[in-house]
Amino acid sequence: MRGRAALLVLEDGSTFRGSGFGADGETFGEAVFNTGMAGYQEVLTDPSYAGQIVTMTYPHQGNYGLNDEDPESFRIQVAGFAVREASRRPSSWRSGTSVRDALAAAGIVGIEGIDTRRLTLRLRTHGAMRAAISTDDLDEASLIARVRESAGMEGADLARTVSAPRPYEAASLVGPAATDRGKVFRVAAYDFGLKRNILRLLAASGIEAIVVPAETPADEVAGAGYDGVFLSNGPGDPSATRYGVAAVRDLLGRVPVFGICLGHQLLGLALDGRSYKMKFGHRGVNQPVERRRTGAVEITSHNHGFAIDAGAWETDDDGIVRTPHGRVELSHRNLNDGTLEGLRCLDVPAFSVQYHPEAAPGPHDSRYLFDEFRSLMAERERERAEEAV
Amino acid sequence: MPRRTDIHRIMVIGSGPIVIGQACEFDYSGTQACKVLRAEGFDVALVNSNPATIMTDPGFADRTYIEPLTPASVLAILERERPDAVLPTLGGQTALNVSVALAESGDLDRLGIRLIGATLEAIRKAEDRSGFQRAMVDAGLEVPRSGIATTVDQALRLGEEIGYPVIVRPSFTLGGGGSGFASSRDELETLAARSLEISPATEILVEESIAGWKEFELEVMRDGADNAVIVCSIENVDPMGVHTGDSITVAPQQTLSDREYQVMRDAAIACVRAIGVETGGSNVQFAVDPRTGRQVVIEMNPRVSRSSALASKATGFPIAKIAALLAAGYRLDEVTNDITGETPAAFEPTLDYVVVKIPRFAFEKFPEASPVLSSTMKSVGETMAIGRTFKEALGKAWRGIEKSGFDLGSAAVDERPAREELLASLRDGTEHRLHLVEAALEAGWSVDEVAAASAIDPWFVDQIAEVVEGATSIDGRALHTLGATELREAKRLGMSDPRIAMLTGATDAAVRRHREALGVTPVFKTVDTCGGEFPATTPYHYSAYEDESEVRPADRPRIVILGAGPNRIGQGIEFDYACVHAAFALEEAGFESVMINSNPETVSTDYDTSSRLYFEPLSAEDVLAVCRAERPAGVIAQFGGQTPLRLARVLQDEGFPILGTSPDAIDLAEDRGKFAEVLAELGIPAPPHGEARTIAEARQVASSIGYPVVVRPSYVLGGRAMEIVYDDDELELFVRTAAEASPDHPVLIDRFLEGAIEVDVDAVCDGTDVFIGAIMEHIEEAGVHSGDSSCQIPPATLSDDELDTIEHITRRLARRLGVVGLLNLQLAVKDERIWVLEANPRASRTVPFVSKVVGVALARVATLVVAGRTLADLELEGVLPGDPHHYRRLPATSVKAAVLPFDRFPGVDTILGPEMRSTGEVMGIDVDPGMALAKAMVAAGHALPTRGTVFVSVANRDKRAIVFPAGRLAAMGFRVLATSGTAGVLERAGIRVERVAKVSEGPHNVAELIRDGAIDLVINTPFGRSPRSDGWRIRTASAAAGVPCVTTLPGVFAALRGIEALRGAPTEPRSLQEHHDVARAEPRQARLTFAEAAAVADATSADGWS
Ligand SMILES: Nc1ncnc2c1ncn2[C@@H]1O[C@H](COP(=O)(O)OP(=O)(O)O)[C@@H](O)[C@H]1O
Ligand SMILES: Nc1ncnc2c1ncn2[C@@H]1O[C@H](COP(=O)(O)OP(=O)(O)O)[C@@H](O)[C@H]1O
Ligand SMILES: [Mg+2]
């Protein structure tokens, strides 16, 4: 083993001894596992992982290093990183730094050399748990005791902690929106923990985004003449993100809305749905999702521990539910466990998906959704024009 | 989209004999396909010429045709079967090419037969290099700069355009056949000529060489609804320029970021769509420029391939099975993932372990061939290992390859090359390349220096560097000073016990005991396709040095079956066949079968073949670990060839009983000294023999025995390094080389029974009774390794008395040796006397052949016996035929013929000898014995001509005997050419013959004629052993030009009979099931007359035939 001794414990009392890498010290958070084999840089920098200690089920991490093109946000967001082996010698023409150095620089504690499969099976059978990694306190009993005192995810409102403090132009990060698609639409993108690749893909489909803080009131947005509103992914418990739910409720019917992940959950709650905490969630890049209308299967990228309960509404047989905002189609379904993966309002211009069509990491099967957002706004414009006549 | 209802009968086409580039993986895929299609209620007919396969067992298809995989013979079967569809994508290149031929000839349309899985158009696009390149460019995918040539001139023009070096790649070939690099005009000229020759479409691709780039492979599955998933990504440790089949490969890919990987994923799916593969598995190969990340497409195979087998075993996703279901109409989301039992197959497997594949080579058998790895595949087998890290998996793979010393790291390359040499040998990699990487690192080279010299990615080099550092840290330490932590670290780095033993100067056993005493033992993890996200229902395990084991207790007693490991010459698919039957039979007998094997190509390593699968190296430490975890009732060591025999002793000593034949009994048969004593004691004749350690001693023994003698180092396997020597000089030469081959081992010297008929026997003994499976009579004389010679059932020329005596000897030996289970005997019959050459107390290469011919699964019978049943019971139950002479009275004749890899090793002499060199075998079965022979030869690739020109040139001792066949050929209208000596004899016999010059006699010689395709059949029996003789030139020219070349007299008569049969009326193909029914109905004696012909020939004085 290379670094100094480190200890990882779970609230159920299981312990894992390995060696530390990245920063020395101690970190607490919710332990979750991700089954993607590559894409650790995107994972580390995904704000949705705020407050979580992430273990990767694939043993080798850091093989191709880190670069300046792939981060999904301004910094490393995970609370801790637990792997079987962190590469000491990254190799790639794009590699700038190693995962070891990057974590050290960011002051994030990592542990390696542990049986990550054992850890994963624990989380699968007992569910996501509070956990800690420490290089200081190597006494199992004491660290477990302190884990049990730490706060959990349920009821945690973390979106505001990772959100941008003030509005900014997406263009400043990802360049101007593509003009080859015809009119460039302007949208407000609520930042609950927004991933950068979402901005890239919005821009690529000719959508110019103004990123606004998580707690921006609906009226501020509705009044500003945006063509649409985008609801981003983000960490924490959707039901605790009340300001988000309220904003969406206000916006529904006034502007076209597109939500991803937490954004999807907020739309679901705004439609008087119910959210629940999953046993251990979906985190990976290989989840099969069925598109109800075509029956086509998309291989999708996931990162969520909460979901919307389709059972909250009464459903008629062709997957349409009735909500205060009219009829809503349960548009996507997870083929592994039946989880609700998408909502499409039929009486107001709004839709959302639980998974990550922007991927990063993950397959590109679902990028069509960004074009659908575009079409939704184009349609809305046409209707407006007709009303005007 | 559920199962399609427009199809009822499906014809599955197999891949034929095991050849380099096409091995067991297609038995695995074909078997899966047949199983699942029948389960889906389809009527399945199968054709495959390879009797050693599981798929050709009567139970796996409704009708099984063991017939040549030529368009003509497959067509005859289609005419008879009239299936609704042909499934061409699971039988490798062979099935694909046959299907293309029959589609293009219009026969499929005429018979109203569809191709399912891939359309003709798709196959053409993918296989025809030019069509492929166009499709890729249209799909917006990048390919290396290249052009298509159909003539050498075109090729040369392209060479100038593109600029050297270039690579030449023929269309419609496999295993990089005929491909190669040219760095100059001259090189390209010769290379292009050869490749055009080899390409069935006489079309080659001349392409910019990107040797040194990174090579990747993606396995794609697509269903009829256009859903596509990537089952597995594979990265080659070896750079572009080394054929994937010869490369050490890793799954999943290690060095691409997700961003780059997703681009490759999109490209792979785009490629499959562009080619238009409707359903099933395809693999797409990519190259990546390590400096810029530029990605180009190299090729795609619109079918299940070797890498699909690897991907299936690496992920637990059964590609072939699912490909078959998709071809039958299902969608990916309608098929469940067997391993989780709850989730659909529409997903992308994720690994939480690392898989390493290492190819196994056989250069030691082709000393004349270059050992440098290139774009033409040369490996004969492969092993796969699973570990939690690359290092752990690599270490296990080195054990799995079963080449002595390869797991010792740099110690595998004994002498330390100087810097310049090291540079050179790192560039032109051999099978030792990673050992040289270690050597360089030990010599203080930096990771980047080594990476630059070898074009191996620095990430891999650094992983190896970690191992080297670990090894250095314990080098020279005393074993007892290594604590648990240090040992555990060493094991986690993948170091084998023997390597630790070498470093600490202890014995393997000492290391193992010390390690186990300290509790440093592996746990067993599960291959579950999902990285632990869902519970796995299938016990498919691998060992790792981690915390938590996942082995579940079993309700039934368990029996461990030791597999055969990687394919090698002398130990191939036949042994996997036996292991698979053992697994089935154990289930039948109420046990849980626990399979241990490391060969990803096989049926035995399918998770649903045995109750529990351990994908582990067959080395002492790994096998013992499994046994400690499973606590089996016993271990079966007799089905996996020589591999398990080597483990029997240590398992026994560690308290795991060997079921069936005991280690002592094995020893008695394997140790040639002890065995000779047994024979003497029983008064069974054996060739006079002796041992020698020095040249003087050897001379003495030889002269007392009398030349010619057979000499071999005492350790031999597969006739390794075995030779027939005729005088003292040859003897001296051999003893030197052999002594080198095995230091401090004596040389064994036997009288060579010249001109003897060789006989193989496969039998089962239950300790009391003996069941004779069959006695096989070889066609070539003793002196040609039993694995390389053809043989037939029923025996051709042996009298019933001789057969009785052989049976009697077999019975007595089986009992005396204490065989419980299978026994293989090799004997020679000469001058009315029967000599025993050797006894193998285990499954033999011929077990599947015999089983198929006589309709009794010998391996199953042996397993039941090992599990405690008696032969008497089994006979009562009708498992065994009542008639002890059943094999003598078969209505049809079956011939087994060997397939040799000379096309891969240009310049290697094709004379058959006591050293086995064949990679596979085929079977011909027919009521007409001549036709059975013809089928076997055609299936083996020696298309016998029915008219044309034959060239004859034989050794003096054969001149009398050649008159008869030469006369027959002339009488049949063949034009006969001969060299002066032979011509003289034939003319005097009144045969019209034209003289041609020997190669040594200058231009317009026979070699040129052969090269120009002016000769259709070559008859050349060796003129002694001089390396660069005329004979050698003739034989190598034939091999290069693919002209059938017969090198033994009996072979000539066999060919003659074959030709006569082919000229007669074609016989109707019959399924194996039909043959068996007939045999049970009306047994009658069949006899082969080529032997009578031989007799006639010896009698014929030189006259009569004009
Ligand atoms: N343009 C090229 N430059 C260098 N090496 C190449 C090139 N194209 C192919 N190769 C090498 O040749 C090997 C065999 O080529 P391939 O087309 O895959 O033959 P096969 O159809 O037998 O698999 C590849 O695995 C690769 O290593
Ligand atoms: N004394 C002998 N006389 C003639 N041929 C022999 C003799 N011994 C061995 N051979 C030939 O050599 C071949 C290999 O010998 P064998 O003992 O079977 O070695 P292996 O263990 O490799 O099978 C045999 O198949 C036979 O053709
Ligand atoms: Mg290839």
Ligand SMILES: [Mg+2]
């Ligand atoms: Mg033998």
